Amino acid sequence: MKKVLGLAAAGLLAAGAAQAGTLTVANSDIVLYGGVSASFDWQNTDHLASRFANDGNNDNFHVSTFAIGLMKKADANSPIGFNAAFANFTVPTLVASDNVASNLLAWGSPSGDFKPWLAYVTIAPIEGLSIDAGLLWNKFGEAPLTILNRNYTRGILFTGHPVAYAGARVNYDAGIAQVYVGYNQGGGLRQGSGPTVDLNNDGNVGTTVNVNTGYNISDAFEAGISFNLSDFVGFGSKVGLHTYNEAGGRNLYVLCTSVDAGIVKAGVEVDYTNLDDAAKIRGADDSAWGVALNIDIDLLDAQIANVTFPIRIEYVDNGSSTDNLGSRIYLTGKNSAWSFTITPTWKPTKNTFARLEAAYISTDKKVFEEDDGSLKDNRTVLAFEAGFLF
Numbered sequence: 001m002k003k004v005l006g007l008a009a010a011g012l013l014a015a016g017a018a019q020a021g022t023l024t025v026a027n028s029d030i031v032l033y034g035g036v037s038a039s040f041d042w043q044n045t046d047h048l049a050s051r052f053a054n055d056g057n058n059d060n061f062h063v064s065t066f067a068i069g070l071m072k073k074a075d076a077n078s079p080i081g082f083n084a085a086f087a088n089f090t091v092p093t094l095v096a097s098d099n100v101a102s103n104l105l106a107w108g109s110p111s112g113d114f115k116p117w118l119a120y121v122t123i124a125p126i127e128g129l130s131i132d133a134g135l136l137w138n139k140f141g142e143a144p145l146t147i148l149n150r151n152y153t154r155g156i157l158f159t160g161h162p163v164a165y166a167g168a169r170v171n172y173d174a175g176i177a178q179v180y181v182g183y184n185q186g187g188g189l190r191q192g193s194g195p196t197v198d199l200n201n202d203g204n205v206g207t208t209v210n211v212n213t214g215y216n217i218s219d220a221f222e223a224g225i226s227f228n229l230s231d232f233v234g235f236g237s238k239v240g241l242h243t244y245n246e247a248g249g250r251n252l253y254v255l256c257t258s259v260d261a262g263i264v265k266a267g268v269e270v271d272y273t274n275l276d277d278a279a280k281i282r283g284a285d286d287s288a289w290g291v292a293l294n295i296d297i298d299l300l301d302a303q304i305a306n307v308t309f310p311i312r313i314e315y316v317d318n319g320s321s322t323d324n325l326g327s328r329i330y331l332t333g334k335n336s337a338w339s340f341t342i343t344p345t346w347k348p349t350k351n352t353f354a355r356l357e358a359a360y361i362s363t364d365k366k367v368f369e370e371d372d373g374s375l376k377d378n379r380t381v382l383a384f385e386a387g388f389l390f
Contacts, residue, residue: 028072028078030071030072031070033070034085034389035147035390036063038387039092039386040059040061041062041092041152042059043059043381043382045369045370047095047331048367048375049096049100058371064092064385064387065088065090067085067088069084074130082121083120084118087115087118088115089144089145092154093153093159094155094339110144120132120135129172131171136167136169136184138162138244140224141161142161146387147387151359152343153341153357156361157269161244169182169183176228177227178225179224179226180224183221185217185218185220186218218247220244222244224241241255246276248278249279250276250279254271256270263299264298267293272287273288273327284327287319288316288330289316290315290317292313293313294311296308300347306347307347308345312340313338313339313341315338316336316337316338318332318334324365332363333363338362341357341360342359351390353387354386354387356383357381357385359381360378
């Protein structure tokens with residue numbers, strides 16, 4: 001199921017459908033899919049939460065993705081289907097290295113654990129209507145696995161999104177619009193106690209704070225609608241409206257839109273998040289907003305060369321507060337931050353890729369540190385990744 005920005009799909013299948021194999025089990029056709037990728041990345045600084053000065057490693061090799069899944073679509077002849085994928089993967093982000101970001105996933109750290117990261121049963125009783133129940137992914141923004149995104153690092157907005165959670169979702173395709181509503185019991189990102197950092201790096205307990213909100217979610221609701229504006233007014237782009245609301249937690253509202261102009265494809269995502277009283281921290285702001293512009297110069301679809309040039313530009317306002325961490329919805333600190341990422345990608349075949357990435361983020365507050373312990377207000381990431389999808 002494609003996300004509105006076209007950055008990823010709800011499952012590996014969309015990325016490897018052209019290469020996926022079919023197994024026949026108990027008179028049913030089941031699709032086998034997956035992917036493997038390896039990477040090397042370098043960073044000049046890391047987030048304070050990493051205690052980078054005690055780490056000493058600013059360059060690392062990774063098996064960034066190893067995933068394998070099975071899927072059976074539900075249809076009129078077989079109204080019950082499923083999708084399940086086991087994976088082990090890294091979560092490099094612009095804000096923090098995998099060492100920090102992987103620990104923000106409430107479903108558990110993806111590094112070192114080969115476990116289900118997508119697993120649900122689908123019931124499709126009538127045409128256009130389906131019900132998914134199990135371990136689901138959110139339906140906007142970037143995917144948790146690197147191989148499903150056009151960039152190697154996840155952007156700033158990703159760090160404020162839910163990701164994986166156990167629950168149920170009802171989907172309905174009305175032709176000119178697709179809608180969904182869902183309920184889950186929490187999960188995704190930033191819903192447990194996060195790492196504690198010495199804000200001013202001075203050893204003073206008074207400046208030692210938790211960079212996470214530290215709240216636990218028992219109930220969350222989601223809803224959204226996607227449509228093509230041209231179906232209603234004769235012109236316009238694809239549009240998606242989404243909301244994800246937690247009881248005693250975050251209230252997230254997302255607008256996505258995308259256009260396809262042939263060689264150039266573009267998408268915009270606008271997020272606004274506010275916090276319920278139970279999730280607020282004394283002295284911190286209670287809201288944040290951000291925008292991401294994604295541009296892909298795609299020479300492959302135009303049959304010019306097997307190369308694409310994805311570009312991501314982001315800006316966030318993390319809120320003002322009495323300390324330097326802002327709302328803590330993002331890990332960018334107080335006030336604003338911006339980023340730029342470019343990822344030239346070579347695709348020699350439909351199911352293989354090799355890409356380089358250069359990414360830069362700048363923040364108003366010094367929330368990064370070098371390996372000598374000095375605080376910085378910017379971070380640069382250089383990376384290489386190669387992968388195979390099947």
